[in-house]
Amino acid sequence: xxxxxSRRVLAPAVAGGRHGGLAxxxxxxxxxxxxxxxxxxxxxxxxxxHALKVESDFPTPELKPGQVIxxxxxxxxxxxDTYHRKGLYPRDLPFVGGQEGGxxxxxxxxxxxxxxxxxxxxxxxxxFGSYAQYTAVPAAKLLPVPDGVGLDVAxxxxxxxxxxxYLTSSAHADLIKAGEWCLIHGVGGGTCQWAAQxxxxxxxxxxxxxxxxxxxxxxxxxxxELIVLDEVPGASYEDYESVDIVSRVMDVTxxxxxxxxxxxxxxxTVDISISSLAHRGIFISFGNASGAVPAFPVLxxxxxxxxxxxxxxxxxxxxxxxxxxxxxxxxxxLKEGKLNVSVDTAFPLDQAAEGHLYLEAGKSKGKVLYQID
Numbered sequence: 001x002x003x004x005x006s007r008r009v010l011a012p013a014v015a016g017g018r019h020g021g022l023a024x025x026x027x028x029x030x031x032x033x034x035x036x037x038x039x040x041x042x043x044x045x046x047x048x049x050h051a052l053k054v055e056s057d058f059p060t061p062e063l064k065p066g067q068v069i070x071x072x073x074x075x076x077x078x079x080x081d082t083y084h085r086k087g088l089y090p091r092d093l094p095f096v097g098g099q100e101g102g103x104x105x106x107x108x109x110x111x112x113x114x115x116x117x118x119x120x121x122x123x124x125x126x127x128f129g130s131y132a133q134y135t136a137v138p139a140a141k142l143l144p145v146p147d148g149v150g151l152d153v154a155x156x157x158x159x160x161x162x163x164x165x166y167l168t169s170s171a172h173a174d175l176i177k178a179g180e181w182c183l184i185h186g187v188g189g190g191t192c193q194w195a196a197q198x199x200x201x202x203x204x205x206x207x208x209x210x211x212x213x214x215x216x217x218x219x220x221x222x223x224x225e226l227i228v229l230d231e232v233p234g235a236s237y238e239d240y241e242s243v244d245i246v247s248r249v250m251d252v253t254x255x256x257x258x259x260x261x262x263x264x265x266x267x268x269t270v271d272i273s274i275s276s277l278a279h280r281g282i283f284i285s286f287g288n289a290s291g292a293v294p295a296f297p298v299l300x301x302x303x304x305x306x307x308x309x310x311x312x313x314x315x316x317x318x319x320x321x322x323x324x325x326x327x328x329x330x331x332x333x334l335k336e337g338k339l340n341v342s343v344d345t346a347f348p349l350d351q352a353a354e355g356h357l358y359l360e361a362g363k364s365k366g367k368v369l370y371q372i373d
Contacts, residue, residue, distance in 0.1 A: 046086055049133060052085055052352045061136035066139055069135070070137050071134055074155040075098045075349070076101070076131040076369055085097060096130075098130035099130055101126075101158075102125070103151065124142075127141055150334050157330050157334075165326045167284060170184075180278075183257065188213075199262075208227070211362070212228055214365055217342065237289045281304065283307070348373070355370055
């Protein structure tokens, strides 16, 4: 967390000025070079990846009480960004895309300065509007980036890392214990690369699924069993009918099934996930890569007295204490070398549409970013 005493910034004295002595003790609150307009990737009409238009004269956000302005160096590209762009998760138009960024503090409000935040601090965050040169961020949402962690890796942590953290530590409601089996779909890319490693750190036995094209990455994550599937050309998910996953799961678990299934694929895997559960296991559905999970009768769960949850990150970072606690554990694992974070590609922001197309085509073997100049 930010330490107030150690983060105070002092402006140089104004030579020869009447108030030069006082100025020596005034905190620097703003970079002098923040422009009134900026480059941003904007959605004015929902649609395919080309609905994301790069504009060079979008208004720079104003600094409000309790906020800082971050000059972004990276913005994370996540599947939820594509849902916003398509209108699956509606937002008011127009909007600047993205909700994950990292960079340096360019301006601080009085309230933020009182918390010890200063111009030049390296930070990461998750708020809307990160596909831009500048983003206004509430001070409570900032994560200070520790020495030894690169801004690209820190940016990758904010949505995917924190999501994987709550999926493996909290969303299962302690229905899985160390030594029990967990099935995680799509461990070859993105969030579930993190989740597989974190599940192992929690002591779970992990069965992962991945495509043949991502087996090299997935095999390095420490899964106890890896189920390799055929690819679906041009899609962000695997062919889940190419292998009888449920049979494999039951063979591996000696007929018991998995106490937790972490599923970001959605429509193509819902039946597999429910059928792979152990008695009193929990189906954690957190994504829609293959389409939204269709409604199903709750009576379907009675055979194993199973549980189901559809969580989201905001409900597992409800206050700053919870946010920082999760981030501190992740950054600690990174610094100790217990997590291997793969940054796949960093697109220039000018190639905003290409970044979304790349992610949606299932080409990534790790985090996909925009690099922002």
